[in-house]
Amino acid sequence: MISPAMTEPPTDDEARWRIALAKDRRFDGAFVTGVHSTGIYCRPSCPARPPKRENVAFYATPADAESAGLRACLRCRPDAIARDEAAVAEAIRILRDAEGVVPLERLAAVTGYSPAHFQRLFKRAVGLSPAAFARALRLERAADALSGANRVTDAIYDSGFSAPSRFYEASEGRLGMTPSAWKHGGKGATIRWAVVTTSLGEMLVAATDKGVCRLSFGEGREALESRFPHAVLVAGGEEFAALLAEVVAAVEQPGRPHAVPLDVQGTAFQEAVWQELRKIPPGETRSYAEIAAAVGKPKAVRAAGSANGANNVAVLIPCHRVVRSDGALGGYAYGTEIKEKLLARERGSQTKL
Numbered sequence: 001m002i003s004p005a006m007t008e009p010p011t012d013d014e015a016r017w018r019i020a021l022a023k024d025r026r027f028d029g030a031f032v033t034g035v036h037s038t039g040i041y042c043r044p045s046c047p048a049r050p051p052k053r054e055n056v057a058f059y060a061t062p063a064d065a066e067s068a069g070l071r072a073c074l075r076c077r078p079d080a081i082a083r084d085e086a087a088v089a090e091a092i093r094i095l096r097d098a099e100g101v102v103p104l105e106r107l108a109a110v111t112g113y114s115p116a117h118f119q120r121l122f123k124r125a126v127g128l129s130p131a132a133f134a135r136a137l138r139l140e141r142a143a144d145a146l147s148g149a150n151r152v153t154d155a156i157y158d159s160g161f162s163a164p165s166r167f168y169e170a171s172e173g174r175l176g177m178t179p180s181a182w183k184h185g186g187k188g189a190t191i192r193w194a195v196v197t198t199s200l201g202e203m204l205v206a207a208t209d210k211g212v213c214r215l216s217f218g219e220g221r222e223a224l225e226s227r228f229p230h231a232v233l234v235a236g237g238e239e240f241a242a243l244l245a246e247v248v249a250a251v252e253q254p255g256r257p258h259a260v261p262l263d264v265q266g267t268a269f270q271e272a273v274w275q276e277l278r279k280i281p282p283g284e285t286r287s288y289a290e291i292a293a294a295v296g297k298p299k300a301v302r303a304a305g306s307a308n309g310a311n312n313v314a315v316l317i318p319c320h321r322v323v324r325s326d327g328a329l330g331g332y333a334y335g336t337e338i339k340e341k342l343l344a345r346e347r348g349s350q351t352k353l
Contacts, residue, residue, distance in 0.1 A: 026293035041065035046076035087111035136268035187230035211261030217334040255282035255346035273307035
């Protein structure tokens with residue numbers, strides 16, 4: 001739920017120096033480290049012994065470093081980054097254009113890597129294996145097709161699934177509704193909901209039978225009606241009470257572990273970002289650039305911010321833990337006061353542990 005305003009990958013030399021000292025591979029591709037005493041340039045993650053700070057300069061690209069008279073390090077091969085990116089981009093193009101399953105061996109052969117190496121390379125860059133990425137693509141196509149298809153089975157086959165059963169297997173625990181419900185704006189789906197008073201204000205909680213699909217502040221039934229205009233909306237109830245109590249506890253004590261089930265969906269990139277948000281330890285924060293780098297796309301800072309904004313379950317997917325690179329809070333869909341309180345509570349709870 002972060003606002004779209006954000007910062008670019010680190011351009012401050014001291015921030016880059018700290019990244020190089022930490023040998024943080026998440027920033028490989030975001031910049032290179034030039035060592036003028038040796039005449040070479042390296043990836044931020046280069047395992048070589050750190051040079052003296054006064055001998056170091058930073059460059060946006062390998063080409064910039066070579067223009068300054070430096071050559072690529074033979075140990076970390078920073079000049080191979082462009083080749084790696086091109087290989088991943090080509091594989092994504094093949095997967096997007098494919099009508100059926102593309103074997104890993106074919107992707108590796110086309111890009112010139114061994115299957116095992118390319119599997120690691122692709123997952124580091126995209127956040128998913130090639131097979132998982134292909135499944136996510138087919139699910140996205142199916143969800144789009146279901147919104148306008150005359151027949152559900154047509155949409156499933158047109159999206160690349162070999163049979164309806166394959167679609168149901170892939171979407172289990174992910175779409176959270178039947179294909180017909182997607183097609184008809186939630187028709188046939190039951191969503192239980194309630195607005196409860198918390199120390200952070202009025203909070204909307206809504207869930208399917210698989211988990212929470214909406215958590216927000218200052219919203220009511222109308223927010224659900226706009227997203228699922230044909231769903232059956234059921235207010236509260238005994239079946240919902242236990243889950244609601246878990247959610248309230250998770251919000252009132254955001255630094256404590258919880259096991260609240262979620263029913264959320266997004267693109268492959270969005271879901272990779274949400275996974276990284278949930279990995280941030282309570283009481284800590286990350287910048288937009290760090291999140292982009294963590295999913296293997298250090299240049300996709302704006303896209304990472306958009307993925308934050310697409311989060312439908314505040315606190316449970318902790319987008320409040322993302323701040324600006326200078327440490328400022330940045331925006332929050334429900335106001336910076338709530339964001340500040342959540343972070344303060346998390347830091348307080350970790351201090352007491």
